[in-house]
Amino acid sequence: MKLARRTSPCVACGAPIVADTPIAPLLGQNGRIRWVHPRCAPATPQPCPHWVRRGVCHLGDRCALAHPPLVDVPGAFAHAAFTKAGRVGVFRRFVVKEFGPAAVVDVAGGKGELSFELENLHDVACVVVDPRAPMLDDVSQRFRRFRARGFFDNNEGGLGFRRRWREHEEAGAELALRRPRHLRLFFDGALVDWTVSGGDDFFAAAARRWTREVLIGESSRKQNYVKVDGRLELLPPPPDVVPETDEWSAVSAREALVGADLLVGLHCDGAAEPIIDFALAHDKAFAIVPCCTCSKQFPHRRMNGAPVKSYESLVSYLLAKDPRIKKTRLDFEGRNACLYFRP
Numbered sequence: 001m002k003l004a005r006r007t008s009p010c011v012a013c014g015a016p017i018v019a020d021t022p023i024a025p026l027l028g029q030n031g032r033i034r035w036v037h038p039r040c041a042p043a044t045p046q047p048c049p050h051w052v053r054r055g056v057c058h059l060g061d062r063c064a065l066a067h068p069p070l071v072d073v074p075g076a077f078a079h080a081a082f083t084k085a086g087r088v089g090v091f092r093r094f095v096v097k098e099f100g101p102a103a104v105v106d107v108a109g110g111k112g113e114l115s116f117e118l119e120n121l122h123d124v125a126c127v128v129v130d131p132r133a134p135m136l137d138d139v140s141q142r143f144r145r146f147r148a149r150g151f152f153d154n155n156e157g158g159l160g161f162r163r164r165w166r167e168h169e170e171a172g173a174e175l176a177l178r179r180p181r182h183l184r185l186f187f188d189g190a191l192v193d194w195t196v197s198g199g200d201d202f203f204a205a206a207a208r209r210w211t212r213e214v215l216i217g218e219s220s221r222k223q224n225y226v227k228v229d230g231r232l233e234l235l236p237p238p239p240d241v242v243p244e245t246d247e248w249s250a251v252s253a254r255e256a257l258v259g260a261d262l263l264v265g266l267h268c269d270g271a272a273e274p275i276i277d278f279a280l281a282h283d284k285a286f287a288i289v290p291c292c293t294c295s296k297q298f299p300h301r302r303m304n305g306a307p308v309k310s311y312e313s314l315v316s317y318l319l320a321k322d323p324r325i326k327k328t329r330l331d332f333e334g335r336n337a338c339l340y341f342r343p
Contacts, residue, residue: 002064004035012040025064033064056331087289087332088113091266094330095287096122098340102261102285106180107187107275108268111135115180116143121152126180127256129187136179143177183253187271192278195257203250258282267291267335272314273298276321279341287340289330290314311335 007019011034017023024041025033031049048065050057057063092114095104104126106115112134115126120143128134146152185191194202248256257278265275265288272290279286293314295301301308303317315337319325322341330336 002035010036010040012036027065087330087334087336088117088266090330090332091264091287091289091338092117092121094328094338095262095264096124098287099262099285099342103259105129105257105260105263107263107265107288108271109134109180111139112180112182113139113142114264114266116140116177119178119180127183127260128180129183129185129257131184131186133184134180134182140177140179181247181256183248183256185253187268187278188274189277192274192281195254195278196281198250198254203248203253261285262287264288270294270297272318273301273321276318276325276339276341279343280322283343285340285342287338288318289336289338290318291335311337315339 001022002024003020004017004023005019008017009015010017012026013036015037017035017037022038023035024038025046026036026041027046027049028034045064045066047068048057048063051063051065051067057067095118101122101124104115104118104124106112106118106126106128107130109115109128109130110132112128115128115134116136116139118124118126190202261284263275263279263284263286265271265286267289268275269292272288275286275288278284290311293309293311295307295309299307301314301317303313303320306313308314308317315327318339319327325339325341328338328340330338
């Protein structure tokens with residue numbers, strides 16, 4: 001039972017609500033919760049509007065309103081709770097809840113948003129493996145805007161972050177945000193084989209493997225390319241253009257990959273199967289959300305004798321790699337099948 005913090009008038013009956021006496025929630029027409037006398041509140045708790053509209057409430061058990069089965073609520077949502085824009089947060093919360101704190105390798109991490117949030121909200125050390133340079137300046141600015149609007153105030157596992165942020169605000173200082181490390185490599189079958197067998201020659205070549213594939217994705221505008229006859233052509237980089245990889249040696253790169261506790265991949269396209277192969281070879285946990293089938297890139301894939309060309313057949317193909325791999329659905333729009341494994 002919630003108690004009033006101070007004496008104030010009841011919006012329902014006008015009588016005063018005395019401090020430290022019980023109060024109950026009353027949902028107004030504008031969707032805001034007002035606190036009233038228990039006798040002024042409905043006998044049956046009103047359904048939470050966030051729960052009804054989106055099928056999720058970030059307050060969970062702390063919410064004062066009811067979360068009934070949605071099939072019993074007329075007009076309740078019949079779609080995913082989050083749009084594609086919210087998929088990083090949904091996947092991040094699943095990873096933290098399922099695996100807890102763990103050293104993470106974020107394969108095909110793109111802009112680096114997932115790793116950035118894991119680093120700063122959950123104190124998880126991350127390495128982004130992607131041939132594209134992450135857009136961490138943009139991600140950092142977006143993170144600060146969202147933090148200023150209170151987006152992470154109810155974030156699961158973010159208590160330490162909120163405490164550090166408040167301490168810096170009270171001291172009049174700006175909190176220095178951590179950045180994940182970046183290993184500029186293609187995560188493919190050849191890389192998996194190298195982590196098993198070792199050797200320096202492969203790493204030296206793979207660290208500078210530049211192809212037109214690098215241009216695909218949201219951070220393509222950050223790459224070196226030129227338009228030729230209406231097509232994008234990748235320019236060969238100068239020798240000193242790959243600072244993220246120049247920080248690594250073959251030994252340190254292999255140790256970072258093999259020494260991680262968990263591999264993650266959100267819409268990791270062609271890296272989905274190599275992630276699973278790597279995890280099984282090194283007995284590591286993983287969580288991936290497959291996306292594109294890349295059937296032309298992997299024509300050898302077969303499921304029940306037929307080529308793997310559809311999303312459903314790709315998921316079945318990946319699940320068939322080991323009976324211990326589990327599958328769940330994450331609550332965001334689009335391709336949201338999550339395959340995960342704990343050794």
